[in-house]
Amino acid sequence: MGTLDLAAIVADVGREMQSHRGEGHVADYIPALARVDARRFGLAVVTCGGETFETGDAWVPFSIQSISKVFTLTLALERLGEDLWARVGREPSGSRFNSIVQLEAEHGVPRNPFINAGAIVTTDALMAGRGRDEVIAEIRDTLRRLADNDTIDLDKEVAESEAATGFRNYALANFMRGFDNLRSPVEEVLQTYFHQCAMRITCRQLARAGLFLANGGVDPISGERVVSAEHARRICAIMMTCGHYDASGDFAFKVGLPGKSGVGGGILTIAPGKAAIAVWSPGLNEVGNSQVGTLALERLVAKTGWSVF
Template sequence: MEKLLSTLVENNVKYAVEGKVASYIPELNKADSMSLGICVTTLDGEEHCAGKYEEKFTIQSISKVITLMLAILDNGRENVFKKVGMEPTADAFNSIINLETKNPHRPLNPMINSGAIATVSLIEGENRDKIFERILKFTRKITGNPEINIDEDVYNSERKTGDRNRALAYFMKSTGIIDGDVEEVLDVYFKQCSIKANCRDISRIGAVLANNGVLPWNGERVIPGYVARIVKTIMVTCGMYDASGDIAVNVGVPCKSGVGGGILAAVPMRMGIGVFGPALDTKGNSIAGVKILEELSKELDLSIF
Protein backbone atom coordinates (compact mmCIF):
# COMPACT_ATOMS: atom_id res chain seq x y z
CA MET A 1 0.00 0.00 0.00
CA GLU A 2 2.83 2.43 0.83
CA LYS A 3 4.31 1.87 -2.62
CA LEU A 4 0.96 2.62 -4.26
CA LEU A 5 0.48 5.78 -2.19
CA SER A 6 4.03 6.97 -2.93
CA THR A 7 3.40 6.45 -6.64
CA LEU A 8 0.16 8.42 -6.41
CA VAL A 9 1.96 11.34 -4.77
CA GLU A 10 4.70 11.27 -7.42
CA ASN A 11 2.16 11.06 -10.24
CA ASN A 12 -0.07 13.88 -9.06
CA VAL A 13 2.12 16.51 -7.40
CA LYS A 14 2.56 18.08 -10.85
CA TYR A 15 -1.06 19.27 -10.76
CA ALA A 16 -0.30 21.56 -7.82
CA VAL A 17 1.18 24.16 -10.18
CA GLU A 18 -2.28 24.60 -11.69
CA GLY A 19 -3.80 25.67 -8.35
CA LYS A 20 -3.35 28.48 -5.85
CA VAL A 21 -3.19 28.49 -2.07
CA ALA A 22 -6.03 30.30 -0.30
CA SER A 23 -5.12 33.96 0.10
CA TYR A 24 -8.34 35.51 1.43
CA ILE A 25 -7.24 34.28 4.86
CA PRO A 26 -3.73 35.81 4.97
CA GLU A 27 -2.13 33.10 7.13
CA LEU A 28 -3.13 30.37 4.66
CA ASN A 29 -1.18 32.16 1.94
CA LYS A 30 2.05 31.03 3.66
CA ALA A 31 1.55 27.34 2.76
CA ASP A 32 3.91 25.56 0.36
CA SER A 33 1.76 25.04 -2.73
CA MET A 34 3.77 21.96 -3.78
CA SER A 35 3.18 20.00 -0.57
CA LEU A 36 1.24 16.78 -1.07
CA GLY A 37 0.59 13.89 1.29
CA ILE A 38 -1.84 11.07 1.93
CA CYS A 39 -2.68 8.63 4.70
CA VAL A 40 -5.05 5.66 4.72
CA THR A 41 -6.48 4.15 7.91
CA THR A 42 -8.14 0.76 7.49
CA LEU A 43 -10.89 -0.55 9.73
CA ASP A 44 -8.52 -2.96 11.44
CA GLY A 45 -6.40 0.02 12.51
CA GLU A 46 -3.58 -0.28 9.97
CA GLU A 47 -2.16 2.98 8.66
CA HIS A 48 -0.34 3.60 5.39
CA CYS A 49 1.06 7.00 4.47
CA ALA A 50 3.17 8.74 1.81
CA GLY A 51 4.44 12.16 0.85
CA LYS A 52 4.22 15.04 3.30
CA TYR A 53 1.62 13.32 5.39
CA GLU A 54 3.02 14.60 8.69
CA GLU A 55 2.78 18.25 7.67
CA LYS A 56 0.19 20.05 9.80
CA PHE A 57 -2.50 22.25 8.33
CA THR A 58 -5.71 23.85 9.56
CA ILE A 59 -8.69 21.68 8.79
CA GLN A 60 -10.98 24.60 7.89
CA SER A 61 -14.25 23.24 6.45
CA ILE A 62 -13.42 19.64 7.33
CA SER A 63 -14.43 20.78 10.82
CA LYS A 64 -18.02 21.01 9.53
CA VAL A 65 -18.19 17.21 9.62
CA ILE A 66 -17.20 17.24 13.29
CA THR A 67 -19.67 19.92 14.35
CA LEU A 68 -22.50 18.30 12.40
CA MET A 69 -21.97 15.09 14.36
CA LEU A 70 -22.06 16.98 17.66
CA ALA A 71 -25.11 19.05 16.69
CA ILE A 72 -27.10 15.90 15.83
CA LEU A 73 -26.00 14.23 19.07
CA ASP A 74 -27.14 17.30 21.04
CA ASN A 75 -30.39 18.07 19.23
CA GLY A 76 -31.48 15.04 17.24
CA ARG A 77 -31.74 14.84 13.47
CA GLU A 78 -35.10 16.60 13.09
CA ASN A 79 -34.17 19.67 15.14
CA VAL A 80 -30.89 20.18 13.28
CA PHE A 81 -32.49 19.97 9.88
CA LYS A 82 -35.24 22.40 10.82
CA LYS A 83 -32.49 25.01 10.89
CA VAL A 84 -30.26 23.69 8.09
CA GLY A 85 -31.24 21.96 4.85
CA MET A 86 -29.83 18.87 3.14
CA GLU A 87 -29.71 20.10 -0.45
CA PRO A 88 -26.63 20.56 -2.68
CA THR A 89 -25.76 23.98 -4.06
CA ALA A 90 -24.34 25.23 -7.33
CA ASP A 91 -23.06 28.39 -5.62
CA ALA A 92 -19.77 29.08 -3.84
CA PHE A 93 -19.27 27.91 -0.25
CA ASN A 94 -19.52 31.47 1.12
CA SER A 95 -22.47 32.59 -1.02
CA ILE A 96 -25.30 34.58 0.53
CA ILE A 97 -27.63 34.35 -2.48
CA ASN A 98 -29.71 31.37 -1.38
CA LEU A 99 -30.17 32.74 2.13
CA GLU A 100 -31.73 35.88 0.67
CA THR A 101 -33.85 34.34 -2.06
CA LYS A 102 -35.25 31.19 -0.47
CA ASN A 103 -38.08 31.04 2.04
CA PRO A 104 -37.62 29.86 4.76
CA HIS A 105 -34.24 31.54 4.85
CA ARG A 106 -32.28 28.55 6.05
CA PRO A 107 -28.89 27.46 4.68
CA LEU A 108 -29.07 24.78 1.99
CA ASN A 109 -26.76 22.34 3.80
CA PRO A 110 -24.31 22.04 6.73
CA MET A 111 -21.22 21.90 4.48
CA ILE A 112 -21.35 25.50 3.22
CA ASN A 113 -20.31 28.34 5.52
CA SER A 114 -23.81 29.57 6.36
CA GLY A 115 -24.95 26.05 7.18
CA ALA A 116 -21.89 25.34 9.30
CA ILE A 117 -22.33 28.56 11.28
CA ALA A 118 -25.98 27.67 11.92
CA THR A 119 -24.92 24.14 12.90
CA VAL A 120 -22.34 25.29 15.46
CA SER A 121 -24.97 27.58 17.01
CA LEU A 122 -26.86 24.39 17.97
CA ILE A 123 -24.02 22.77 19.93
CA GLU A 124 -24.66 22.79 23.65
CA GLY A 125 -22.41 24.62 26.13
CA GLU A 126 -22.59 27.33 28.78
CA ASN A 127 -20.53 29.76 26.71
CA ARG A 128 -18.30 29.87 23.64
CA ASP A 129 -15.29 28.52 25.52
CA LYS A 130 -17.23 25.50 26.78
CA ILE A 131 -18.70 24.86 23.32
CA PHE A 132 -15.31 24.94 21.64
CA GLU A 133 -13.85 22.80 24.43
CA ARG A 134 -16.41 20.12 23.52
CA ILE A 135 -15.56 20.38 19.82
CA LEU A 136 -11.84 20.09 20.54
CA LYS A 137 -12.29 17.19 22.96
CA PHE A 138 -14.44 15.32 20.42
CA THR A 139 -11.88 15.98 17.67
CA ARG A 140 -9.12 14.56 19.83
CA LYS A 141 -11.29 11.52 20.54
CA ILE A 142 -12.06 10.67 16.92
CA THR A 143 -8.47 11.23 15.80
CA GLY A 144 -6.91 9.39 18.73
CA ASN A 145 -4.62 12.40 19.08
CA PRO A 146 -4.75 14.23 22.42
CA GLU A 147 -2.25 16.83 21.16
CA ILE A 148 -4.59 18.41 18.60
CA ASN A 149 -5.12 22.13 19.13
CA ILE A 150 -5.73 25.32 17.17
CA ASP A 151 -3.34 27.46 15.17
CA GLU A 152 -3.61 30.80 16.98
CA ASP A 153 -2.24 32.79 14.03
CA VAL A 154 -4.80 31.33 11.63
CA TYR A 155 -7.58 31.86 14.18
CA ASN A 156 -6.68 35.53 14.57
CA SER A 157 -6.39 35.91 10.81
CA GLU A 158 -9.83 34.35 10.29
CA ARG A 159 -11.37 36.52 12.99
CA LYS A 160 -9.96 39.72 11.49
CA THR A 161 -10.92 38.94 7.89
CA GLY A 162 -14.21 37.06 8.36
CA ASP A 163 -16.55 39.81 7.17
CA ARG A 164 -18.43 37.58 4.71
CA ASN A 165 -19.07 35.03 7.45
CA ARG A 166 -20.29 37.83 9.73
CA ALA A 167 -22.71 38.92 7.02
CA LEU A 168 -24.04 35.38 6.72
CA ALA A 169 -24.40 35.00 10.48
CA TYR A 170 -26.14 38.32 11.08
CA PHE A 171 -28.53 37.64 8.21
CA MET A 172 -29.43 34.29 9.80
CA LYS A 173 -29.88 36.01 13.16
CA SER A 174 -32.35 38.39 11.52
CA THR A 175 -34.39 35.50 10.10
CA GLY A 176 -34.44 33.42 13.29
CA ILE A 177 -32.10 30.66 12.14
CA ILE A 178 -29.50 31.61 14.75
CA ASP A 179 -30.42 32.27 18.37
CA GLY A 180 -28.07 33.81 20.89
CA ASP A 181 -25.00 35.99 20.50
CA VAL A 182 -23.77 36.05 16.89
CA GLU A 183 -20.20 37.03 17.77
CA GLU A 184 -19.91 34.12 20.20
CA VAL A 185 -21.12 31.70 17.53
CA LEU A 186 -18.66 33.16 15.03
CA ASP A 187 -15.78 32.94 17.48
CA VAL A 188 -16.40 29.19 17.90
CA TYR A 189 -16.66 28.81 14.12
CA PHE A 190 -13.36 30.61 13.50
CA LYS A 191 -11.68 28.44 16.14
CA GLN A 192 -13.03 25.16 14.76
CA CYS A 193 -11.72 26.07 11.30
CA SER A 194 -8.31 26.79 12.85
CA ILE A 195 -7.84 23.31 14.35
CA LYS A 196 -4.48 21.90 13.22
CA ALA A 197 -4.12 18.32 12.04
CA ASN A 198 -2.23 16.15 9.55
CA CYS A 199 -3.22 13.49 7.04
CA ARG A 200 -3.15 10.72 9.64
CA ASP A 201 -5.57 12.60 11.90
CA ILE A 202 -7.94 13.25 9.01
CA SER A 203 -7.81 9.66 7.80
CA ARG A 204 -8.75 8.47 11.28
CA ILE A 205 -11.88 10.64 11.27
CA GLY A 206 -12.70 9.11 7.89
CA ALA A 207 -12.17 5.63 9.31
CA VAL A 208 -14.57 6.32 12.21
CA LEU A 209 -17.24 7.35 9.71
CA ALA A 210 -16.42 4.39 7.45
CA ASN A 211 -16.80 2.15 10.51
CA ASN A 212 -20.28 3.56 11.27
CA GLY A 213 -19.20 5.50 14.32
CA VAL A 214 -16.81 3.02 15.96
CA LEU A 215 -13.14 3.82 16.63
CA PRO A 216 -11.17 1.23 14.61
CA TRP A 217 -8.23 1.24 17.02
CA ASN A 218 -10.16 0.20 20.15
CA GLY A 219 -13.74 -0.68 19.17
CA GLU A 220 -15.35 2.15 21.14
CA ARG A 221 -18.56 3.56 19.67
CA VAL A 222 -18.48 7.38 19.66
CA ILE A 223 -21.56 8.14 17.55
CA PRO A 224 -24.65 6.09 16.63
CA GLY A 225 -24.61 4.45 13.23
CA TYR A 226 -27.47 6.63 11.97
CA VAL A 227 -25.41 9.78 12.62
CA ALA A 228 -22.48 8.39 10.64
CA ARG A 229 -24.84 7.51 7.80
CA ILE A 230 -26.35 11.01 7.68
CA VAL A 231 -22.93 12.67 7.71
CA LYS A 232 -21.56 10.42 4.96
CA THR A 233 -24.60 11.02 2.79
CA ILE A 234 -24.30 14.79 3.09
CA MET A 235 -20.58 14.53 2.37
CA VAL A 236 -21.38 12.80 -0.93
CA THR A 237 -23.94 15.37 -2.02
CA CYS A 238 -22.46 18.55 -0.52
CA GLY A 239 -18.98 17.94 0.91
CA MET A 240 -16.95 19.22 -2.03
CA TYR A 241 -19.01 22.37 -2.52
CA ASP A 242 -20.21 22.97 -6.07
CA ALA A 243 -17.85 20.23 -7.32
CA SER A 244 -19.63 17.54 -5.29
CA GLY A 245 -21.30 16.00 -8.34
CA ASP A 246 -18.00 15.71 -10.20
CA ILE A 247 -16.36 14.08 -7.17
CA ALA A 248 -19.28 11.66 -6.76
CA VAL A 249 -18.82 10.55 -10.36
CA ASN A 250 -15.01 10.47 -10.49
CA VAL A 251 -14.16 9.34 -6.92
CA GLY A 252 -17.46 7.90 -5.71
CA VAL A 253 -16.93 8.08 -1.94
CA PRO A 254 -18.05 10.54 0.76
CA CYS A 255 -15.54 13.42 0.88
CA LYS A 256 -15.16 16.75 2.66
CA SER A 257 -12.61 19.38 1.73
CA GLY A 258 -11.18 22.46 3.43
CA VAL A 259 -9.45 25.51 1.96
CA GLY A 260 -6.38 24.66 4.06
CA GLY A 261 -5.81 21.94 1.45
CA GLY A 262 -7.14 18.93 3.32
CA ILE A 263 -9.63 16.36 2.08
CA LEU A 264 -11.30 13.77 4.31
CA ALA A 265 -12.73 10.68 2.63
CA ALA A 266 -14.67 7.79 4.16
CA VAL A 267 -15.00 4.55 2.20
CA PRO A 268 -17.84 2.69 3.95
CA MET A 269 -16.70 -0.49 5.71
CA ARG A 270 -13.22 -0.22 4.14
CA MET A 271 -11.06 2.78 5.11
CA GLY A 272 -10.65 6.44 5.92
CA ILE A 273 -8.42 8.63 3.78
CA GLY A 274 -6.72 11.92 4.60
CA VAL A 275 -5.12 14.01 1.86
CA PHE A 276 -3.24 17.31 2.05
CA GLY A 277 -2.33 19.60 -0.83
CA PRO A 278 -2.80 23.35 -0.25
CA ALA A 279 -2.94 24.37 -3.93
CA LEU A 280 -6.66 24.77 -4.62
CA ASP A 281 -8.77 24.67 -7.76
CA THR A 282 -11.39 27.32 -8.55
CA LYS A 283 -13.99 25.54 -6.41
CA GLY A 284 -11.79 25.65 -3.28
CA ASN A 285 -10.72 21.98 -3.33
CA SER A 286 -7.15 20.65 -3.31
CA ILE A 287 -6.34 20.27 -6.99
CA ALA A 288 -3.67 17.56 -6.60
CA GLY A 289 -5.60 15.99 -3.71
CA VAL A 290 -8.63 15.43 -5.91
CA LYS A 291 -6.41 13.85 -8.58
CA ILE A 292 -4.91 11.47 -6.01
CA LEU A 293 -8.37 10.42 -4.83
CA GLU A 294 -9.55 9.83 -8.40
CA GLU A 295 -6.56 7.60 -9.13
CA LEU A 296 -6.76 5.75 -5.80
CA SER A 297 -10.47 5.11 -6.27
CA LYS A 298 -9.89 3.58 -9.70
CA GLU A 299 -6.92 1.53 -8.52
CA LEU A 300 -8.72 0.02 -5.52
CA ASP A 301 -12.29 0.14 -6.88
CA LEU A 302 -13.49 2.31 -4.00
CA SER A 303 -16.60 3.86 -5.53
CA ILE A 304 -19.78 3.10 -3.61
CA PHE A 305 -21.88 3.55 -6.77
Protein backbone atom coordinates (compact mmCIF):
# COMPACT_ATOMS: atom_id res chain seq x y z
CA MET A 1 0.00 0.00 0.00
CA GLY A 2 2.78 2.37 0.97
CA THR A 3 4.44 2.05 -2.41
CA LEU A 4 1.43 3.57 -4.19
CA ASP A 5 1.13 7.35 -4.32
CA LEU A 6 -2.66 7.35 -4.32
CA ALA A 7 -2.90 11.14 -4.08
CA ALA A 8 -0.93 11.50 -7.31
CA ILE A 9 -2.79 8.64 -9.03
CA VAL A 10 -6.23 10.06 -8.19
CA ALA A 11 -5.12 13.55 -9.30
CA ASP A 12 -3.80 12.08 -12.57
CA VAL A 13 -7.09 10.30 -13.26
CA GLY A 14 -8.97 13.53 -12.55
CA ARG A 15 -6.80 15.41 -15.05
CA GLU A 16 -7.19 12.70 -17.68
CA MET A 17 -10.98 12.88 -17.37
CA GLN A 18 -11.13 16.66 -18.03
CA SER A 19 -11.34 16.23 -21.79
CA HIS A 20 -14.03 13.53 -21.42
CA ARG A 21 -16.43 15.47 -19.19
CA GLY A 22 -19.92 15.61 -20.66
CA GLU A 23 -19.67 12.36 -22.62
CA GLY A 24 -22.68 10.03 -22.56
CA HIS A 25 -26.34 10.91 -22.04
CA VAL A 26 -28.09 11.67 -18.75
CA ALA A 27 -31.02 9.46 -17.68
CA ASP A 28 -33.71 11.66 -19.19
CA TYR A 29 -36.52 9.13 -18.69
CA ILE A 30 -36.56 10.20 -15.02
CA PRO A 31 -37.50 13.90 -15.27
CA ALA A 32 -35.64 14.94 -12.10
CA LEU A 33 -32.41 13.38 -13.42
CA ALA A 34 -32.72 14.89 -16.89
CA ARG A 35 -31.64 18.30 -15.53
CA VAL A 36 -28.33 17.16 -14.01
CA ASP A 37 -25.21 18.74 -15.56
CA ALA A 38 -23.53 16.02 -17.64
CA ARG A 39 -20.12 17.70 -17.23
CA ARG A 40 -19.91 16.83 -13.54
CA PHE A 41 -17.23 14.35 -12.52
CA GLY A 42 -16.15 13.19 -9.07
CA LEU A 43 -13.94 10.40 -7.74
CA ALA A 44 -13.19 9.34 -4.17
CA VAL A 45 -11.01 6.51 -2.85
CA VAL A 46 -11.24 5.51 0.82
CA THR A 47 -8.61 2.98 1.86
CA CYS A 48 -8.85 0.27 4.48
CA GLY A 49 -6.23 2.30 6.34
CA GLY A 50 -8.74 5.14 6.65
CA GLU A 51 -7.20 7.55 4.15
CA THR A 52 -9.36 9.45 1.65
CA PHE A 53 -8.20 10.66 -1.77
CA GLU A 54 -10.50 12.56 -4.09
CA THR A 55 -10.73 14.69 -7.19
CA GLY A 56 -13.37 16.75 -8.98
CA ASP A 57 -16.93 16.92 -7.66
CA ALA A 58 -16.44 14.28 -4.95
CA TRP A 59 -18.41 16.42 -2.48
CA VAL A 60 -21.48 17.03 -4.71
CA PRO A 61 -24.54 14.89 -3.82
CA PHE A 62 -26.10 12.82 -6.61
CA SER A 63 -28.92 10.31 -6.88
CA ILE A 64 -27.76 6.88 -5.66
CA GLN A 65 -30.30 4.98 -7.80
CA SER A 66 -29.41 1.28 -8.23
CA ILE A 67 -26.27 1.46 -6.08
CA SER A 68 -28.73 1.39 -3.17
CA LYS A 69 -29.35 -2.27 -4.10
CA VAL A 70 -25.96 -3.20 -2.60
CA PHE A 71 -27.09 -1.90 0.77
CA THR A 72 -30.61 -3.38 0.69
CA LEU A 73 -29.06 -6.74 -0.27
CA THR A 74 -26.70 -6.37 2.70
CA LEU A 75 -29.63 -5.71 5.05
CA ALA A 76 -31.78 -8.49 3.57
CA LEU A 77 -28.99 -11.08 3.87
CA GLU A 78 -28.46 -10.17 7.51
CA ARG A 79 -32.21 -10.38 8.17
CA LEU A 80 -33.05 -13.52 6.15
CA GLY A 81 -29.75 -15.27 5.55
CA GLU A 82 -29.78 -18.06 2.97
CA ASP A 83 -33.60 -18.03 2.74
CA LEU A 84 -33.34 -15.00 0.45
CA TRP A 85 -31.97 -17.18 -2.37
CA ALA A 86 -35.23 -19.12 -2.59
CA ARG A 87 -36.82 -15.94 -3.97
CA VAL A 88 -34.08 -14.40 -6.10
CA GLY A 89 -31.27 -15.96 -8.15
CA ARG A 90 -27.56 -15.24 -8.41
CA GLU A 91 -27.01 -15.43 -12.17
CA PRO A 92 -26.25 -12.59 -14.61
CA SER A 93 -29.38 -11.75 -16.57
CA GLY A 94 -28.01 -10.94 -20.02
CA SER A 95 -31.16 -8.85 -20.45
CA ARG A 96 -32.16 -5.24 -19.84
CA PHE A 97 -32.39 -4.30 -16.16
CA ASN A 98 -36.19 -3.92 -16.45
CA SER A 99 -36.92 -6.94 -18.67
CA ILE A 100 -40.18 -8.82 -18.10
CA VAL A 101 -39.68 -11.62 -20.65
CA GLN A 102 -37.14 -13.55 -18.59
CA LEU A 103 -39.28 -13.18 -15.48
CA GLU A 104 -42.19 -14.96 -17.14
CA ALA A 105 -40.02 -17.80 -18.41
CA GLU A 106 -38.59 -18.28 -14.91
CA HIS A 107 -41.90 -18.20 -13.03
CA GLY A 108 -41.49 -14.89 -11.23
CA VAL A 109 -38.05 -15.60 -9.72
CA PRO A 110 -35.68 -12.80 -10.81
CA ARG A 111 -32.19 -13.73 -12.01
CA ASN A 112 -30.30 -11.64 -9.42
CA PRO A 113 -30.80 -8.95 -6.73
CA PHE A 114 -29.47 -6.11 -8.91
CA ILE A 115 -31.89 -6.13 -11.84
CA ASN A 116 -35.05 -4.20 -11.00
CA ALA A 117 -37.24 -7.25 -10.42
CA GLY A 118 -34.65 -8.79 -8.09
CA ALA A 119 -34.19 -5.55 -6.17
CA ILE A 120 -37.97 -5.26 -5.73
CA VAL A 121 -38.08 -8.81 -4.28
CA THR A 122 -35.13 -7.96 -1.99
CA THR A 123 -36.95 -4.85 -0.77
CA ASP A 124 -40.10 -6.92 -0.20
CA ALA A 125 -38.06 -9.45 1.82
CA LEU A 126 -36.66 -6.60 3.89
CA MET A 127 -40.17 -5.32 4.61
CA ALA A 128 -41.61 -8.63 5.91
CA GLY A 129 -44.63 -7.18 7.65
CA ARG A 130 -43.14 -3.73 8.31
CA GLY A 131 -44.41 -0.47 6.82
CA ARG A 132 -42.60 1.47 4.13
CA ASP A 133 -41.68 4.44 6.34
CA GLU A 134 -39.89 2.17 8.79
CA VAL A 135 -37.93 0.39 6.05
CA ILE A 136 -37.06 3.61 4.16
CA ALA A 137 -35.76 5.06 7.46
CA GLU A 138 -33.72 1.88 8.09
CA ILE A 139 -32.08 2.10 4.66
CA ARG A 140 -31.34 5.82 5.08
CA ASP A 141 -29.99 5.35 8.61
CA THR A 142 -27.81 2.43 7.49
CA LEU A 143 -26.25 4.62 4.78
CA ARG A 144 -25.72 7.41 7.30
CA ARG A 145 -24.07 5.05 9.78
CA LEU A 146 -21.81 3.37 7.23
CA ALA A 147 -20.81 6.70 5.66
CA ASP A 148 -20.42 8.28 9.10
CA ASN A 149 -22.46 11.20 7.81
CA ASP A 150 -25.94 12.29 8.92
CA THR A 151 -26.58 14.57 5.93
CA ILE A 152 -27.51 11.68 3.61
CA ASP A 153 -31.21 11.97 2.86
CA LEU A 154 -33.73 11.21 0.18
CA ASP A 155 -34.68 13.49 -2.67
CA LYS A 156 -38.47 13.55 -2.63
CA GLU A 157 -38.63 15.05 -6.11
CA VAL A 158 -36.66 12.13 -7.56
CA ALA A 159 -38.80 9.59 -5.66
CA GLU A 160 -42.00 11.20 -6.98
CA SER A 161 -40.48 11.42 -10.46
CA GLU A 162 -39.70 7.69 -10.42
CA ALA A 163 -43.13 6.74 -9.08
CA ALA A 164 -44.81 8.82 -11.80
CA THR A 165 -42.83 7.13 -14.59
CA GLY A 166 -42.24 3.67 -13.09
CA PHE A 167 -44.83 1.77 -15.12
CA ARG A 168 -42.49 -1.10 -15.95
CA ASN A 169 -41.59 -1.50 -12.29
CA TYR A 170 -45.30 -1.68 -11.45
CA ALA A 171 -45.67 -4.35 -14.15
CA LEU A 172 -42.72 -6.35 -12.78
CA ALA A 173 -44.01 -6.14 -9.20
CA ASN A 174 -47.56 -7.18 -10.10
CA PHE A 175 -46.18 -9.99 -12.21
CA MET A 176 -44.16 -11.35 -9.28
CA ARG A 177 -47.15 -10.91 -7.00
CA GLY A 178 -49.04 -13.14 -9.45
CA PHE A 179 -46.36 -15.80 -8.93
CA ASP A 180 -46.59 -15.29 -5.14
CA ASN A 181 -43.02 -13.95 -4.98
CA LEU A 182 -44.10 -10.61 -3.50
CA ARG A 183 -45.63 -10.70 -0.03
CA SER A 184 -46.29 -7.06 0.92
CA PRO A 185 -48.77 -4.86 -1.01
CA VAL A 186 -47.32 -3.86 -4.40
CA GLU A 187 -47.75 -0.13 -3.80
CA GLU A 188 -45.95 -0.30 -0.43
CA VAL A 189 -43.02 -2.27 -1.87
CA LEU A 190 -42.64 0.02 -4.88
CA GLN A 191 -42.82 3.22 -2.83
CA THR A 192 -40.07 1.80 -0.61
CA TYR A 193 -38.05 0.86 -3.69
CA PHE A 194 -38.47 4.29 -5.34
CA HIS A 195 -37.44 6.02 -2.13
CA GLN A 196 -34.34 3.87 -1.58
CA CYS A 197 -33.21 4.72 -5.15
CA ALA A 198 -33.79 8.43 -4.48
CA MET A 199 -31.20 8.79 -1.70
CA ARG A 200 -28.68 11.58 -2.31
CA ILE A 201 -25.04 10.79 -1.60
CA THR A 202 -21.57 12.09 -2.52
CA CYS A 203 -18.62 10.09 -3.87
CA ARG A 204 -16.84 10.63 -0.57
CA GLN A 205 -19.81 9.29 1.44
CA LEU A 206 -20.49 6.39 -0.93
CA ALA A 207 -16.91 5.09 -0.87
CA ARG A 208 -16.90 5.33 2.93
CA ALA A 209 -20.26 3.50 3.14
CA GLY A 210 -19.00 0.63 0.98
CA LEU A 211 -15.67 0.22 2.75
CA PHE A 212 -16.86 -2.74 4.88
CA LEU A 213 -17.05 -4.81 1.68
CA ALA A 214 -13.33 -4.25 1.05
CA ASN A 215 -12.50 -5.58 4.51
CA GLY A 216 -14.38 -8.87 4.86
CA GLY A 217 -17.57 -7.30 6.23
CA VAL A 218 -15.90 -5.24 8.97
CA ASP A 219 -15.73 -1.44 8.75
CA PRO A 220 -11.95 -0.99 9.19
CA ILE A 221 -12.35 2.54 10.55
CA SER A 222 -15.08 2.03 13.17
CA GLY A 223 -14.36 -1.65 13.79
CA GLU A 224 -18.06 -2.53 13.40
CA ARG A 225 -18.87 -5.90 11.83
CA VAL A 226 -21.52 -4.97 9.29
CA VAL A 227 -21.98 -8.43 7.74
CA SER A 228 -20.32 -11.81 8.03
CA ALA A 229 -17.20 -12.41 5.95
CA GLU A 230 -19.17 -14.94 3.91
CA HIS A 231 -21.94 -12.46 3.09
CA ALA A 232 -19.40 -9.76 2.21
CA ARG A 233 -17.71 -12.19 -0.19
CA ARG A 234 -21.03 -13.13 -1.78
CA ILE A 235 -22.16 -9.52 -2.19
CA CYS A 236 -18.87 -8.74 -3.95
CA ALA A 237 -19.29 -11.80 -6.19
CA ILE A 238 -22.75 -10.63 -7.28
CA MET A 239 -21.41 -7.11 -7.83
CA MET A 240 -18.76 -8.59 -10.12
CA THR A 241 -21.12 -10.76 -12.17
CA CYS A 242 -24.32 -8.68 -12.11
CA GLY A 243 -23.47 -5.13 -10.99
CA HIS A 244 -23.54 -3.57 -14.44
CA TYR A 245 -26.58 -5.31 -15.90
CA ASP A 246 -25.89 -6.78 -19.33
CA ALA A 247 -22.51 -4.99 -19.47
CA SER A 248 -21.17 -6.73 -16.33
CA GLY A 249 -18.78 -8.86 -18.38
CA ASP A 250 -17.43 -5.79 -20.14
CA PHE A 251 -16.90 -3.99 -16.81
CA ALA A 252 -15.06 -7.05 -15.42
CA PHE A 253 -12.97 -7.12 -18.60
CA LYS A 254 -12.05 -3.42 -18.45
CA VAL A 255 -11.92 -2.72 -14.71
CA GLY A 256 -11.61 -6.11 -13.03
CA LEU A 257 -13.24 -5.19 -9.72
CA PRO A 258 -16.68 -5.80 -8.17
CA GLY A 259 -18.83 -2.75 -8.90
CA LYS A 260 -22.41 -1.51 -8.88
CA SER A 261 -23.65 1.24 -11.14
CA GLY A 262 -26.71 3.48 -10.99
CA VAL A 263 -28.43 5.56 -13.66
CA GLY A 264 -27.67 8.67 -11.59
CA GLY A 265 -24.15 8.22 -12.99
CA GLY A 266 -22.54 6.78 -9.88
CA ILE A 267 -20.49 3.58 -9.54
CA LEU A 268 -19.38 1.98 -6.26
CA THR A 269 -16.34 -0.26 -6.76
CA ILE A 270 -14.57 -2.51 -4.25
CA ALA A 271 -10.85 -3.32 -4.27
CA PRO A 272 -10.78 -6.24 -1.78
CA GLY A 273 -8.33 -5.72 1.06
CA LYS A 274 -7.41 -2.28 -0.24
CA ALA A 275 -10.14 0.34 -0.71
CA ALA A 276 -13.63 1.33 -1.77
CA ILE A 277 -13.92 3.64 -4.76
CA ALA A 278 -16.85 5.79 -5.78
CA VAL A 279 -17.06 7.68 -9.04
CA TRP A 280 -19.80 9.91 -10.44
CA SER A 281 -20.36 11.26 -13.93
CA PRO A 282 -24.01 11.59 -15.02
CA GLY A 283 -23.57 10.82 -18.74
CA LEU A 284 -24.50 7.20 -19.38
CA ASN A 285 -23.44 4.82 -22.15
CA GLU A 286 -25.95 2.84 -24.23
CA VAL A 287 -26.45 0.22 -21.47
CA GLY A 288 -27.08 2.73 -18.68
CA ASN A 289 -23.68 2.86 -16.95
CA SER A 290 -21.59 6.00 -16.40
CA GLN A 291 -19.41 6.43 -19.48
CA VAL A 292 -16.72 8.69 -17.99
CA GLY A 293 -16.98 6.94 -14.61
CA THR A 294 -16.15 3.58 -16.18
CA LEU A 295 -13.20 5.10 -18.05
CA ALA A 296 -11.92 6.70 -14.82
CA LEU A 297 -12.07 3.37 -12.99
CA GLU A 298 -10.29 1.65 -15.87
CA ARG A 299 -7.45 4.21 -15.63
CA LEU A 300 -7.34 4.04 -11.81
CA VAL A 301 -7.06 0.25 -11.78
CA ALA A 302 -4.39 0.32 -14.49
CA LYS A 303 -2.32 2.71 -12.34
CA THR A 304 -2.85 0.88 -9.02
CA GLY A 305 -2.79 -2.72 -10.24
CA TRP A 306 -5.87 -3.41 -8.10
CA SER A 307 -7.68 -5.66 -10.61
CA VAL A 308 -8.59 -9.00 -9.01
CA PHE A 309 -7.45 -10.77 -12.16
